[in-house]
Amino acid sequence: MYHFLTGPALWIVFAVFIGGLMTRLAFLIGLSRERDRVFYNHADLTWGFKSIFYWIIPWGSDAMRRQPVFAFMVFLLHIALLAVPLFLNAHNLLWHEAFGISLPSLPDTVADGLTVALIGAGIFLLVRRIVRPEVRILTSTWDYTLLILTLLPFVTGLCAYHQWGDYPTMLLLHILSGQVLLILIPFTKLGHMLLFFFTRAFIGFEMGGRRKARSW
Amino acid sequence: MTDTKYNHTQPSKVDPKQIRALLEANNSARIRTWLNICSRCGLCADSCFVYQGNNRDPKLSPAYKFKHTLGEMYRRKGNVDAAFLSRCFEVLWLQCTMCKRCSMHCPFGIDVASMIALARSICYSQGITAEKLAEFTENCRKSGNHMGMPPEELIDTCEWMVEEVEDDYRGVTIPIDKKGAKFMYTINPREPVFYPQDIANAAIIFTAARENWTMPSFGWDCTNLPMFAGDRAVAGQQVRNVYEKARQLGAEKILITECGHAYRSLQFEGPYLAGYPDGQPPVEVVHYVQLLHDYLVEGRIRIDPAKKITAPVTYQDPCNVSRNGGLWEQARTVISYLAKDFRDMAPNRDRNHCCGGGGGIMPMGPDFRPPRMKSGSVKAEQIRATGAKIVIAPCHNCFDQINDLGEAHELDVKVLSFKEILLETMIVPEYMQIKKDA
Numbered sequence: 001m002y003h004f005l006t007g008p009a010l011w012i013v014f015a016v017f018i019g020g021l022m023t024r025l026a027f028l029i030g031l032s033r034e035r036d037r038v039f040y041n042h043a044d045l046t047w048g049f050k051s052i053f054y055w056i057i058p059w060g061s062d063a064m065r066r067q068p069v070f071a072f073m074v075f076l077l078h079i080a081l082l083a084v085p086l087f088l089n090a091h092n093l094l095w096h097e098a099f100g101i102s103l104p105s106l107p108d109t110v111a112d113g114l115t116v117a118l119i120g121a122g123i124f125l126l127v128r129r130i131v132r133p134e135v136r137i138l139t140s141t142w143d144y145t146l147l148i149l150t151l152l153p154f155v156t157g158l159c160a161y162h163q164w165g166d167y168p169t170m171l172l173l174h175i176l177s178g179q180v181l182l183i184l185i186p187f188t189k190l191g192h193m194l195l196f197f198f199t200r201a202f203i204g205f206e207m208g209g210r211r212k213a214r215s216w
Numbered sequence: 217m218t219d220t221k222y223n224h225t226q227p228s229k230v231d232p233k234q235i236r237a238l239l240e241a242n243n244s245a246r247i248r249t250w251l252n253i254c255s256r257c258g259l260c261a262d263s264c265f266v267y268q269g270n271n272r273d274p275k276l277s278p279a280y281k282f283k284h285t286l287g288e289m290y291r292r293k294g295n296v297d298a299a300f301l302s303r304c305f306e307v308l309w310l311q312c313t314m315c316k317r318c319s320m321h322c323p324f325g326i327d328v329a330s331m332i333a334l335a336r337s338i339c340y341s342q343g344i345t346a347e348k349l350a351e352f353t354e355n356c357r358k359s360g361n362h363m364g365m366p367p368e369e370l371i372d373t374c375e376w377m378v379e380e381v382e383d384d385y386r387g388v389t390i391p392i393d394k395k396g397a398k399f400m401y402t403i404n405p406r407e408p409v410f411y412p413q414d415i416a417n418a419a420i421i422f423t424a425a426r427e428n429w430t431m432p433s434f435g436w437d438c439t440n441l442p443m444f445a446g447d448r449a450v451a452g453q454q455v456r457n458v459y460e461k462a463r464q465l466g467a468e469k470i471l472i473t474e475c476g477h478a479y480r481s482l483q484f485e486g487p488y489l490a491g492y493p494d495g496q497p498p499v500e501v502v503h504y505v506q507l508l509h510d511y512l513v514e515g516r517i518r519i520d521p522a523k524k525i526t527a528p529v530t531y532q533d534p535c536n537v538s539r540n541g542g543l544w545e546q547a548r549t550v551i552s553y554l555a556k557d558f559r560d561m562a563p564n565r566d567r568n569h570c571c572g573g574g575g576g577i578m579p580m581g582p583d584f585r586p587p588r589m590k591s592g593s594v595k596a597e598q599i600r601a602t603g604a605k606i607v608i609a610p611c612h613n614c615f616d617q618i619n620d621l622g623e624a625h626e627l628d629v630k631v632l633s634f635k636e637i638l639l640e641t642m643i644v645p646e647y648m649q650i651k652k653d654a
Contacts, residue, residue: 028245028248028249029245031244031245031248032244032245032246035242035243035244035245036244036245036246037488037493037495038246038488038495039245039246041494041495041496042495051325055323061320061321061323062320062321062567063259063262063263063320063321063322063323066259066262067259067262070257070259129256132258133272133274134258134261134267134272134274134277134280135256135257135258136274137274137275137277137280138256138258138274138277138279138280138283139256140256143255143256188252189252189253189254189255191252191253192253192255192324195249195252195253195324196253196323196324198249199246199249199250199253199324199325199326200323200324200325202246202325202327203319203320203322203325203326203327204325206319206327207316207319207320207539207566210484210542211484211539211540211541211542211566212542213320213538213539213540213542213566214320214566214567215319215320215325216320
């Protein structure tokens, strides 16, 4: 099972993840050439960049400053979400084993801390979804599911690392939940990992490029 | 929102096939992406004055509004009934003025206003829109202006205004259809019908600045309620009338009176409504706030320091002049010439709140006053907090809405347009003065 998941299954997962995202992007770009002239007509690199920049620095936008704790948690979640899987020492060993290349590694204690922080931030987001009426009313079962699915690889990874529970089972669950998440990204709202840059750039063109108004 | 049923035009038999075709034709990369990646974070709620003004009703967050109108139409692939569209009416026309403030507060910059506009056009295709907006649209279709006013009547009004002012100023004229003018001046149809003095004021200011301008006998109506009614075809015709008249007269620029949505229409959305692929208006479009700014900065109009307003003044940033027009600093520069005690509202400039009269709800008539007053409570409190006695509003809808708000929320304020203040404060040039012998 382990060999299948880290062998052929992994190739399929990467192919679906990267291929899915690229196909979705290619489809949208193709469609936009015909139906979204407004995107290209007013494209403005400076304003597009500013529009993205103020939303990827902590509390860079007015809306984030209005909900500073939420903004902080969102940052924590996203930073750990990218950093831990990419720079975890154990993952790098696997890269090295397979391809002879690897990325710089985070010290295990840092990765451990980030994982705990991510899970904490995830729980905060979950509770916020339930507690705030304007968020609860928007939230569907699928939104809760996706949030839990996002946290699952980290929870299982943490357990596996600390040898909590049955290690082989935990490891399998970790790999499996990670793969499920990667496969879901291209087909769900999680696609925002790529599409964020386009929609944000667009509103930057629209408000800033055309009107000099801030879109953050 | 209250439970009152608000009247709209009666739908024809709902045709799901037609709705589906419209949804399909408009299913752009932007719409697909917006509907798909909205993460339901709820940050947009706080940015919306309708939400704030109605006890933070969670059903009034921008995300909820587009999800349950356009989002639902797409989800059901157009398979909706008249009852659904009737519920959409209340959301689309009463709960959103398309002020675009939420887009700035959305992490993904989702353009909710564009989706609301599309949903309105879908309702319109099934015969659902605000009754008054339907009437105005019909007038536009037939006559090119919202009041169905024949050209002779406009010309008569202009002549009458010239006569009205000739006792006070020398040399004021209103040139009609003059070729090769620098500015073709376009107006809000409320002016010739209800406030003809506004046209006289404009003529006096042009004369004082020795401007080369003209008033067109057709294509003079810069406003565009079909755009808010959801009739994209007539909305396109409405802007084309103006663009084409300006070209025909060889006017260098189209000038817009103190009106917000006219600027949004002619400068930003018009080129798309009229089908110009490059998204640019074929003739340069200038808003009156910009014109006044240039006149004052260049010294073409001079203000008498003794006549500067001393009462505290605040400025209503019309959404379609400030956030959606980019002219917030120009307006403040103009005010620095006119008033001694200026007090800004908070938030302001591109982050202003809509007054609650935008998106077509003001011209929808008195039936819609209660929700306007409720949503507008945010603006009313903003105004009250400044302690100002005068609110300057270079937009007819803001002007009327703030007048209503003043009454409903007991604000002790007077609403004025820039032109009115200018007339009171400017130095009348020598050549316009009438020497009255004793």
